[in-house]
Amino acid sequence: MSDSVTSVEAPEIVVPEGVxxxxxxxxxxxxxxxxxxxxxxxxxxxxxxxxxxxxxxxxLGQEAESVGTAYAxxxxxxxxxxxxxxGSILVKGAEPVDILxxxxxxxxxxxxxxxxxxxxxxxxxxxxxxxxxxxxxxxVMAGVALGNRMQxxxxxxxxxxxDGGFSTGASHEGWNFICAQRLPVILVAEDNxxxxxxxxxxxxxxRNMVDRAxxxxxxxxxxxxxxxxxxxxxxSEAVSRARSGGGPTLxxxxxxxxxxxxxxxxxxxxxxxxxxTWEAKDPVARYERWLLSEEIVDRSQLDQIENRVRAxxxxxxxxxxxxxMPEARTALDGVWSTPRWTAEHPNxxxxxxxxxx
Amino acid sequence: MSAPERGGTTTYxxxxxxxxxxxxESDERVFMLGEDIGVYGGAFKVTDGFLDRxxxxxxxxxxxxxxxxxxxxxxxxxxxxxxxAEMQFIDFISCGFDQLTNxxxxxxxxxxxxxxxxxxxxxxxxxxxxxxxxLQAESYFTHTAGLKVVxxxxxxxxxxxxxxxxxxxxxxxxxxxxxxxxxxKEDLPAEEFVVPLGKARIHREGRDLTxxxxxxxxxxxxxxxxALAADGVAVEIVDLRTLVPLDEEAVLTSVAKTGRAIVLxxxxxxxxxxxxxxxxxxxxxxxxxxxxxxRVTAPDTPVPYSxxxxxxxxxxxxxxxxxxxKLLDY
Numbered sequence: 196m197s198d199s200v201t202s203v204e205a206p207e208i209v210v211p212e213g214v215x216x217x218x219x220x221x222x223x224x225x226x227x228x229x230x231x232x233x234x235x236x237x238x239x240x241x242x243x244x245x246x247x248x249x250x251x252x253x254x255l256g257q258e259a260e261s262v263g264t265a266y267a268x269x270x271x272x273x274x275x276x277x278x279x280x281x282g283s284i285l286v287k288g289a290e291p292v293d294i295l296x297x298x299x300x301x302x303x304x305x306x307x308x309x310x311x312x313x314x315x316x317x318x319x320x321x322x323x324x325x326x327x328x329x330x331x332x333x334x335v336m337a338g339v340a341l342g343n344r345m346q347x348x349x350x351x352x353x354x355x356x357x358d359g360g361f362s363t364g365a366s367h368e369g370w371n372f373i374c375a376q377r378l379p380v381i382l383v384a385e386d387n388x389x390x391x392x393x394x395x396x397x398x399x400x401x402r403n404m405v406d407r408a409x410x411x412x413x414x415x416x417x418x419x420x421x422x423x424x425x426x427x428x429x430x431s432e433a434v435s436r437a438r439s440g441g442g443p444t445l446x447x448x449x450x451x452x453x454x455x456x457x458x459x460x461x462x463x464x465x466x467x468x469x470x471x472t473w474e475a476k477d478p479v480a481r482y483e484r485w486l487l488s489e490e491i492v493d494r495s496q497l498d499q500i501e502n503r504v505r506a507x508x509x510x511x512x513x514x515x516x517x518x519x520m521p522e523a524r525t526a527l528d529g530v531w532s533t534p535r536w537t538a539e540h541p542n543x544x545x546x547x548x549x550x551x552x
Numbered sequence: 553m554s555a556p557e558r559g560g561t562t563t564y565x566x567x568x569x570x571x572x573x574x575x576x577e578s579d580e581r582v583f584m585l586g587e588d589i590g591v592y593g594g595a596f597k598v599t600d601g602f603l604d605r606x607x608x609x610x611x612x613x614x615x616x617x618x619x620x621x622x623x624x625x626x627x628x629x630x631x632x633x634x635x636x637a638e639m640q641f642i643d644f645i646s647c648g649f650d651q652l653t654n655x656x657x658x659x660x661x662x663x664x665x666x667x668x669x670x671x672x673x674x675x676x677x678x679x680x681x682x683x684x685x686x687l688q689a690e691s692y693f694t695h696t697a698g699l700k701v702v703x704x705x706x707x708x709x710x711x712x713x714x715x716x717x718x719x720x721x722x723x724x725x726x727x728x729x730x731x732x733x734x735x736x737k738e739d740l741p742a743e744e745f746v747v748p749l750g751k752a753r754i755h756r757e758g759r760d761l762t763x764x765x766x767x768x769x770x771x772x773x774x775x776x777x778x779a780l781a782a783d784g785v786a787v788e789i790v791d792l793r794t795l796v797p798l799d800e801e802a803v804l805t806s807v808a809k810t811g812r813a814i815v816l817x818x819x820x821x822x823x824x825x826x827x828x829x830x831x832x833x834x835x836x837x838x839x840x841x842x843x844x845x846x847r848v849t850a851p852d853t854p855v856p857y858s859x860x861x862x863x864x865x866x867x868x869x870x871x872x873x874x875x876x877x878k879l880l881d882y
Contacts, residue, residue: 306663315663318630324663326654334620335655338627338635345583345609345633365650368617372624375615529661530697532721533750533797 208485209419211428218491224266224423225486226500228258228479231282233504234291237512238298242458246516248300249311250457254279256421257387259478260448261355262286263426264383267434268321268353273339275323275332275354279387279452281313283355288320289313291508295515302521309529321350329360333369333382340378351437353381353430359390361407362398370445374411379437381430382445385420387452392464405447413443420448421478451476555605559742564704565733567711567740568672569598572636574744575718576606579634582718583610585621586638595640596674596733618648625669626656626723634718639673642727643687656723657698670717674730675703676768676818677866681730682857688767688819693725694795694828700724700749701795705770707738709793712747720749729768736771750797754806758786761876762806764829765816766792769867773816776872785880795825803829804837811842812879816867821849843882846875 210216235253242251254261261282265274268287276283281294296304297312305315316323323339325332336354343350356366361384373380384404386395396402408415414436418429426448433444451473455462462470486492528534556570575582583606584599590613593600603611614621618639625635639645645652652671659665677686693699700722704710710728717724755770756777763773770791777787790806792799807813813833815826830845848867856862 310658310662316665318665323630326658328650328654331619331623331650331655334617334623334651335627335630337620338624338629339631340627341612341624342628342631342633345628346631365619365623368615368620369623372615372617372620376612529664531660531700531797532666535797 208422208424208481211425214424214428221486221491222500224262224427225482225497226504227262227266227282227286228423228482229500229504230285230291230507231258231262232479233508234285234294235281237295237508239458241295241299241512247298249298250459251298252278252312252457253454254281256453256473256477257385257450258282259423259482260383260385260420260426260450263423264353264381264430264446264448266427267430268351270321271348272351272353272434273321273323273336275325275336275352276313277325277329277355277357277360278313280355284313284322284324287322289317289322290511292511292514295511296518299515299518300520301515301518302525303518307525308521328363328365330356330363330366330369333366334372336380337369337373337376337378340373340380341376344378349379349438351379351381351434353383355383355385357390358384358386358388358395358398358404359393361404370411373443374413377442380443381433381437382443383430384445384447385450386447387450389452389456389464391456391460403447405445408445411445413445414441415445415447417447417449420450421476421481423478423482555601559740561737562707562711562740563734564707564710564729564736565596565598567707568714568728569600571711571714572599573602575715576602576610581632582634582636583612583628584636584638585612585614585624587614587616587621587640589613589638594638596730598728599638618644619651622648622651622669622671623655625671626651626659626667629667629669630665634668636670636672636718639671641681641685642673642675642689643684645671645673645689645725649692652693652699652723652725653696657696660722661698666721667723668721670714670724670726672714672717672726672728674733675727676729676731677855677862678731678768680857680859680862681855683854686855686862688727688817690725690727690795691819691823691825694825698723699796701727702749702793703727703729703767703795704793705729705732705755705767705791707736708740709747709753711740712745713749713793715746716749719746724749727767731768732771747793749794750799751793752799752802753791753793754802755789755791756787758788758810760786760810761812761814761879762788762790762810763814763816763872764790764792764803764806766795767818769816769818772867772869773872775869776876779869779873780876785876787876800832800836803833807833807837808840811840813841813845814848814872814875814879815845816848816872818850818866820852821847822852824849843879846879848872848875
């Protein structure tokens with residue numbers, strides 16, 4: 196058992212052996228990390244204007260691991276994010292305008308106002324949103340993988356769990372079943388140092404979740420979660436292993452949640468200086484420096500990407516703001532395939548009409 | 553054990569086995585997963601012979617992990633399959649409760665995703681199983697919007713309803729009454745049949761009093777009705793078959809005819825589904841009532857183990873008769 200607090204020590208990007216450094220892909224990674232960060236910044240602005248209903252859950256400082264790991268997937272693969280893995284579903288094709296509508300409880304968002312934020316899925320794009328009960332999506336992704344295998348498909352699944360969520364029974368039951376069945380699933384276990392306010396060393400006796408791989412009987416690897424190349428590379432190797440029948444992989448990513456659990460959280464539990472330490476390891480700035488120093492891009496190209504992100508988000512925010520709220524009576528729709536009440540027949544409130552019927 | 557033969561005298565358990573077998577035969581999307589369902593054929597032998605016929609790809613022995621069993625069913629259903637998950641005893645559904653009530657039940661409402669799974673297992677008392685092997689768990693699930701709840705009382709219904717449950721596009725909790733597994737039998741047609749969800753059945757016709765009930769209590773009601781018939785009282789028994797969807801019309805039609813209603817169930821009283829039936833009758837058929845609606849149920853205790861305790865706990869023929877006489881004298 197080792198007790199390293201984090202492996203995020205190297206200040207700069209480390210290029211893993213064997214990684215293909217194609218500029219187009221390298222810039223893709225940058226695009227998604229930036230889109231992730233800027234979209235969340237827009238959400239915070241909308242939140243402060245009172246236009247977001249509920250909380251905003253930032254992934255500031257974790258963009259590299261969400262984007263890097265999901266970027267290893269193909270179109271036919273599936274990902275199930277946690278609340279802070281916005282980047283992973285952007286990679287899988289989720290549209291910022293839909294995310295914005297979700298956060299603003301709009302009637303034309305993917306869940307029609309029935310559920311919040313990234314709590315929705317799109318099977319055609321290969322992402323399945325989470326429920327709030329942590330760890331529940333691991334058993335679900337076991338079934339997704341099982342279902343694909345039974346139909347002769349070689350799709351791979353990737354699912355995230357946090358240092359907090361990995362304490363739940365569902366996480367264990369799901370991952371154990373996946374390992375027993377040798378299903379093509381990758382579990383990204385994120386040590387971002389806090390579960391709401393509880394530090395990771397209050398969640399587990401051994402800070403290194405990768406050590407659990409031995410117990411489960413799966414491959415395990417620990418990577419610097421603030422290095423997008425290493426996250427991408429580790430996930431790519433895990434995807435290859437899974438797709439070729441080599442079974443599941445547990446990837447532990449060491450990273451840091453630089454914002455509170457949600458916008459309302461004042462982070463009073465964070466020791467002085469800790470945020471500064473981690474800001475210096477910011478995954479986006481770090482990647483930017485590497486792209487420039489390796490002369491993969493120049494500053495003007497990065498500015499162009501920034502402008503494209505801005506334009507996309509301007510349009511998305513505009514559209515989301517104009518989108519209507521849901522019709523109240525649609526609250527009754529969509530519970531069963533054979534409805535009891537519907538918006539067209541809302542006798543739920545029409546007791547008078549029902550009595551004596 | 554080989555392929556089930558259709559037709560002839562069939563037990564409740566064999567009827568379920570036939571229904572599962574036929575759906576596995578006719579629809580390759582159907583598969584089953586659970587604890588000890590493969591080589592061993594299930595704790596009650598409902599899936600005996602399935603592994604040999606359908607192979608381990610479609611008859612999956614799982615770890616002792618109800619959350620994984622239900623959760624994996626949800627995921628596989630999303631991929632277009634029709635999983636049938638076995639709880640070794642329905643009591644253990646508590647360990648998969650979250651997957652059922654938060655993931656499966658809410659998928660359609662939250663993002664329009666269908667979750668056609670069946671979670672089935674032996675329920676109910678009368679076999680001295682004690683507090684962890686005797687539950688009638690329906691009320692946990694009737695209270696969860698998005699689930700359907702099925703509780704057959706006869707071999708015919710057990711077969712027809714398991715087939716309907718597998719074909720349904722919503723998550724279904726299918727409670728098999730273990731007391732009935734080998735005690736209830738009847739001649740079943742050799743031809744294929746399906747019993748639709750949401751349609752109650754008149755188990756016995758009568759004009760004086762309605763008993764609304766389900767599962768093993770249908771037979772308790774029948775015993776009481778037989779005894780009352782000797783005194784010239786004609787009891788009508790409405791077997792709900794499915795609690796969600798609820799066949800309100802069948803209940804109200806019967807009560808409108810008889811003017812008296814007993815709601816009978818094996819689960820404890822407080823929060824039991826009988827309260828829902830009673831409230832529905834009170835709201836919609838009040839003017840037809842000649843007497844108060846009475847609930848005959850188990851008391852608010854866990855299911856006790858020792859035979860004298862369990863017999864006291866379970867509603868019996870005498871309890872029903874007593875309630876009926878009070879209502880008739882009202």
